[in-house]
Amino acid sequence: MPNLRAIETFVKALEGGSIASAARQLGISPAAASQNIARLEKELGTRLITRTTRSMALTEAGERYLARVAPVLDELERAQSDLSLIHGELQGRLRIACMTAFGRHVLAPLLPAFAAKHPRLELELLITDRNVDVLKEDVDVSVRYRDALEPGMSVRLLVAVPRVLHASPAYLREHGTPQTAEELLQHACLVYRRGSDGRFMRWPFSRDGKPVEPQLRIGAVATDIDSLVEYARAGGGIVWAGSFITQRYLQNPGSSPLPIAERYVQEGQLVPIHLKPARKGQLQFDPQPLDFFACFRDRKYVPSKVRALVDYLVEVLPQQPGMQRSQ
CATH class of the missing domain: 3.40.190.10 (Periplasmic binding protein-like II)
Structure with missing residues (x-):
């Protein structure tokens, strides 16, 4: 009977799309993973995978074998997980x-x-x-x-994380503090672009309860929100970011994390901006939390x-x- 490690390598390779992926998941070298699959094919007496330099595909025998052994591996993983609870230790x-x-x-x-x-x-x-x-x-x-x-x-x-507009005292001294959503549009807005798909994180404006997307005056764009916060701290504009970034917490040795010492806001390096509620027909900024x-x-x-x-x-x-x- 083929050994379990060889079967696991075969299944992981198909799930991950490559032998290299299986090797990473199992913590072995690609060469060892390839040998495992070759050994499995030899013991079964049939080819399971057709491999080229760029692709990998199941043979008809491979499809049948995968359909049978993949659920078995899932059940074994579940059994091991459940057994760890019986012994009182997760592992x-x-x-x-x-x-x-x-x-x-x-x-x-x-x-x-x-x-x-x-x-x-x-x-x-x-x-x-x-x-x-x-x-x-x-x-x-x-x-x-x-x-x-x-x-x-x-x-x-x-968890829900509050998001707040912030700017440096130097920026606000030079450009003034926006009081309304309309005034915010006249300032240098620092915008986060998702590196995964290139889309901007939309700033939440509305008018009379209906979402709108007014034209922002963009001061800078970055695919890293920490960099935008540092840009704002240096006086580059207004950033809209989660409180866990603009409020830095240090861990007190020997205890749970406490809000001690370093907070950009407490130190005055960043100033939170709270806009006035809009009247009917006016533009509203709705800073929803980040879930x-x-x-x-x-x-x-x-x-x-x-x-x-x-x-x-x-x-x-x-x-x-x-x-x-x-x-």
């Missing part, structure tokens, strides 16, 4: 993908406490703003904001290690300064 690798700014400022500082509760888990972070294929890249859970969700994803709302979600690759079954992480985040995220509990 194995937990691969988490997260948007860059949220991963850097919020998620990463919270994970050591989770890891301390589950020492047999191996946490791996994939911090990027590109669209992550959770199946091909073997990601257990990804954290995304609402606009980055994809149709058909199984999601759970984690973050946990996204799963399998809506029917969520492994215990993933459930544990998401339950932890739902509990601790609203306790962080500047965050709001999801509704």
Whole structure:
């Protein structure tokens, strides 16, 4: 009977679209992954995959074999996950993908406490703003904001993050502080462009309750929100960003994260801008919070290690300064 590692390599290669992808998921070299599949084909006495330098396709025998063994592997993974709960310890690798700014400022500082509760888990972070294929890249859970969700994803709302307009005192001294949405349009607006698809993050304007998209006077565009905040801090314009970026928190050694010492706002390096409510017929700026979600690759079954992480985040995220509990 073929060994389980060879079967796993075969399935992962088809899920990920390449032998190299299977190798990354299993933590082995591409050569070892290729040898595993060749050994499997030899033991079965048939070719499963037709390989060229640029592509890989299943043979008819490969299609039949994959249909039978892939569900078995899924069941084995689920059984291992459930068994870990019986023994009281979560174990194995937990691969988490997260948007860059949220991963850097919020998620990463919270994970050591989770890891301390589950020492047999191996946490791996994939911090990027590109669209992550959770199946091909073997990601257990990804954290995304609402606009980055994809149709058909199984999601759970984690937290709502306030977003506020900010500018430096120097910029406001030179250009004045906007009081209304109309005045905001006359200022240098620093706009975030998603690197994944090139789209701007839309600033939320409305008139009499109906969304509108007035022409912004763009001062700068960046695919990294941290860079826009630094640009604003240096006097380059007005940025609209989540509070977890404009309010920097340090971790007090030996305790949970506390709002101590460094906040750009507390230090006066950035000034929050609050516009007046609009009257009827006037332009309104509606700074909705940024909702973050946990996204799963399998809506029917969520492994215990993933459930544990998401339950932890739902509990601790609203306790962080500047965050709001999801509704």
